[in-house]
Amino acid sequence: MARLAIAKSFLTGYANLDKKVRKAVDAAIDKFEEHTFAGLHLEKIQGARDPRVRTIKIDDGRRGVVLKPETGDVYCLLAVLEHDAAYKYATGRKFSVNHRLGLLEVRDARALDTLRPALGAVAETTDERLFADFSNADLIGLGLDAEVLPIIRLVTNDDHLGALETMLPEPQFLALLALADGMTLQEAWEEVCRLLPDSEPPAEVDTADLVTAMERTPSEIAFVSGSDELASILENPFALWRLFLHPAQRKLAYRPSYTGSAQVTGGAGTGKTVTALHRARYLAARSERVLVTTFTTTLAEALGRQLDLLIEEPDVRKRVEVINADKLAYRTVKEEADAYPRIIGEAELQALWHRAADQSNAPFSPAFLHREWEQVVLAQGLTSKAAYLACDRRGRGRQLNPAQREQAWAAIARFQETLGRTRQATYLQLADRAAEIFKRRPDLRYRHIVVDEAQDLHPSRWRMLRAAVDSGPDDLFIVGDPHQRIYDNRVSLKRLEIKVAGRSHRLKLSYRTTAEILTWAVRTLGIEPVAGLDDEPATLAGFRSSLHGRRPVVRACPDEKTELDDLVDQVRAWLEAGIEPHAIGIAARFNPVAGRAEQALRDAGIATISLAASGSAPECVRIGSMHRMKGLEFRCVAVIGVNDVACPAPRALTDEAEDPIARRQDLQRERCLLFVACTRARDALYVSYSGNRSSFLPL
Numbered sequence: 001m002a003r004l005a006i007a008k009s010f011l012t013g014y015a016n017l018d019k020k021v022r023k024a025v026d027a028a029i030d031k032f033e034e035h036t037f038a039g040l041h042l043e044k045i046q047g048a049r050d051p052r053v054r055t056i057k058i059d060d061g062r063r064g065v066v067l068k069p070e071t072g073d074v075y076c077l078l079a080v081l082e083h084d085a086a087y088k089y090a091t092g093r094k095f096s097v098n099h100r101l102g103l104l105e106v107r108d109a110r111a112l113d114t115l116r117p118a119l120g121a122v123a124e125t126t127d128e129r130l131f132a133d134f135s136n137a138d139l140i141g142l143g144l145d146a147e148v149l150p151i152i153r154l155v156t157n158d159d160h161l162g163a164l165e166t167m168l169p170e171p172q173f174l175a176l177l178a179l180a181d182g183m184t185l186q187e188a189w190e191e192v193c194r195l196l197p198d199s200e201p202p203a204e205v206d207t208a209d210l211v212t213a214m215e216r217t218p219s220e221i222a223f224v225s226g227s228d229e230l231a232s233i234l235e236n237p238f239a240l241w242r243l244f245l246h247p248a249q250r251k252l253a254y255r256p257s258y259t260g261s262a263q264v265t266g267g268a269g270t271g272k273t274v275t276a277l278h279r280a281r282y283l284a285a286r287s288e289r290v291l292v293t294t295f296t297t298t299l300a301e302a303l304g305r306q307l308d309l310l311i312e313e314p315d316v317r318k319r320v321e322v323i324n325a326d327k328l329a330y331r332t333v334k335e336e337a338d339a340y341p342r343i344i345g346e347a348e349l350q351a352l353w354h355r356a357a358d359q360s361n362a363p364f365s366p367a368f369l370h371r372e373w374e375q376v377v378l379a380q381g382l383t384s385k386a387a388y389l390a391c392d393r394r395g396r397g398r399q400l401n402p403a404q405r406e407q408a409w410a411a412i413a414r415f416q417e418t419l420g421r422t423r424q425a426t427y428l429q430l431a432d433r434a435a436e437i438f439k440r441r442p443d444l445r446y447r448h449i450v451v452d453e454a455q456d457l458h459p460s461r462w463r464m465l466r467a468a469v470d471s472g473p474d475d476l477f478i479v480g481d482p483h484q485r486i487y488d489n490r491v492s493l494k495r496l497e498i499k500v501a502g503r504s505h506r507l508k509l510s511y512r513t514t515a516e517i518l519t520w521a522v523r524t525l526g527i528e529p530v531a532g533l534d535d536e537p538a539t540l541a542g543f544r545s546s547l548h549g550r551r552p553v554v555r556a557c558p559d560e561k562t563e564l565d566d567l568v569d570q571v572r573a574w575l576e577a578g579i580e581p582h583a584i585g586i587a588a589r590f591n592p593v594a595g596r597a598e599q600a601l602r603d604a605g606i607a608t609i610s611l612a613a614s615g616s617a618p619e620c621v622r623i624g625s626m627h628r629m630k631g632l633e634f635r636c637v638a639v640i641g642v643n644d645v646a647c648p649a650p651r652a653l654t655d656e657a658e659d660p661i662a663r664r665q666d667l668q669r670e671r672c673l674l675f676v677a678c679t680r681a682r683d684a685l686y687v688s689y690s691g692n693r694s695s696f697l698p699l
């Protein structure tokens with residue numbers, strides 16, 4: 001019986017077709033099915049480098065490209081392209097089986113043939129060779145093959161290796177990249193083995209057996225079980241992540257069990273959320289109650305929508321509850337409380353802190369007291385003066401002598417009393433109350449909790465989550481990126497009885513952003529080390545993207561009016577180039593700047609909607625503060641107002657004299673904020689400023 005498979009490349013192309021062409025493709029695939037492929041006219045191509053690559057007519061202008069291995073009665077859809085491009089693709093590509101890993105490989109043989117003389121000409125001018133330290137046997141041992149080796153021997157520097165990225169088979173390129181990055185042969189071998197579904201290379205590889213290789217490469221090829229599955233795939237072609245997980249993501253998401261809590265970190269766009277969603281699906285399929293939680297309601301709503309796409313079985317979907325941490329706290333407290341506290345608004349909270357600072361006889365600013373409360377008192381769950389006087393204030397830069405501690409406690413206690421008397425509370429206080437309720441009420445607890453955007457949760461929220469699930473295998477699955485910490489919440493999971501040692505993993509390949517945007521954006525982070533949730537320093541080593549595009553554009557403007565005019569021009573240019581309005585995101589450090597930009601766009605006839613708005617508004621460009629960009633993504637992103645009075649924002653910085661450590665952390669947080677905003681871009685990033693350039697922008 002014939003089997004149909006779909007390559008990732010096919011789905012990417014299909015997603016970008018307009019509806020009419022998609023219909024023609026669907027009709028061609030139907031024909032495929034009807035005839036059980038037998039009567040199908042697959043055209044062999046003259047001069048094809050791989051005779052197993054064929055084409056099929058879609059409509060007058062387009063052809064589908066199909067891989068038809070000699071054995072196994074398998075048809076794999078590779079691409080849908082305009083006539084000439086389809087022939088070019090079909091004649092240039094060559095498929096093979098990696099002789100060490102057994103994975104399916106594809107190379108652009110024509111491009112390699114074209115580039116070879118140019119590499120040879122450069123090589124003649126120098127004795128430098130990037131891989132001179134490695135013998136042919138070494139390279140063959142890593143999976144390189146006889147066709148690739150002679151070309152590799154001509155490579156003289158990293159840039160030339162980079163140029164080969166889209167032409168070489170991925171496993172072979174990765175092996176070379178690892179060596180070029182300074183890894184040993186053994187380390188490079190371990191790196192390429194990560195591409196295998198179970199990290200173990202097969203004992204024997206039959207390089208003629210393309211079908212087994214396809215089955216071993218689920219990150220690129222998906223076998224379709226029948227027409228229902230096919231229809232569901234084609235209905236949501238943009239959701240590549242549903243089908244094609246990177247082996248590293250798959251291993252983490254579908255591991256049968258972790259002995260305790262597990263943590264997944266990784267740079268922006270490496271698929272942490274995707275991995276978390278697949279993990280939730282896997283756990284729920286085991287018939288158990290799963291909570292998926294994150295920071296804000298908007299992010300929780302987005303996760304819910306993605307889970308609706310991912311989990312097709314209604315009874316499995318029902319077992320997964322998605323709610324953000326604050327709502328969970330609120331709801332849990334409400335479950336028990338007779339008189340329910342009101343959540344205090346930000347302005348009132350600030351006013352109360354000002355009053356507390358004024359009434360205290362000590363030189364504490366309102367911001368200092370607020371921070372002391374959140375980062376020491378609430379973070380450690382301190383409920384008495386004695387506990388506060390004895391506590392370890394690690395992480396706070398300003399030392400307090402015993403008398404000052406007494407004064408600080410008096411001010412904090414007065415603040416807390418006022419809150420209590422007026423029946424008000426903050427979400428962090430509710431989280432602690434919810435934790436107590438979860439401890440008492442096993443009936444409310446979950447069997448598993450999956451946490452996204454973990455870097456921004458305050459210790460009180462973590463205590464609640466810790467209490468909301470019994471300790472044991474697969475209790476918490478935590479994903480986050482310390483380089484995207486944009487709120488003032490620092491956490492040591494160890495201190496909160498959440499142990500991830502030995503179960504901490506890092507993803508490295510970005511699926512969102514191009515290498516050009518990524519390299520630029522990483523430089524906005526500066527050189528200050530960033531602490532991970534597991535108390536280890538966080539690293540971005542090996543963080544990369546195999547996508548390529550234009551470099552970010554940085555525009556200097558004489559004044560804000562010109563800056564906004566330029567923004568309007570840029571957005572218009574994107575729209576004229578066919579970018580859908582909702583795929584354009586605009587961010588500013590401050591809401592008023594975003595507001596003025598919104599007005600300028602509207603005056604120019606461009607519809608806009610706030611980044612904070614829920615639901616979809618396909619006809620609107622999205623705009624808002626940098627904080628609101630968290631967790632989102634767009635094809636094109638404009639970050640505006642990036643000058644020295646916005647990035648960093650003076651109000652967000654603690655006085656050096658008051659607390660130098662806090663100031664350093666504030667600066668880092670401001671950098672992270674810019675990094676988050678910039679890394680929301682898939683294809684294009686535009687950054688502008690008027691006045692003096694922000695020192696965060698790379699030169």
Ligand SMILES: Nc1ncnc2c1ncn2[C@@H]1O[C@H](COP(=O)(O)OP(=O)(O)OP(=O)(O)O)[C@@H](O)[C@H]1O
Nearest residue numbers: 240241244245246268269270271272273274511631
């Ligand atoms: N294996 C994959 N194949 C194709 N696309 C993927 C894959 N994994 C992730 N993506 C896509 O890459 C983008 C980023 O994924 P995701 O949001 O999960 O990353 P993240 O690490 O959580 O990002 P961030 O931390 O920046 O919010 C999404 O569009 C997602 O659909």
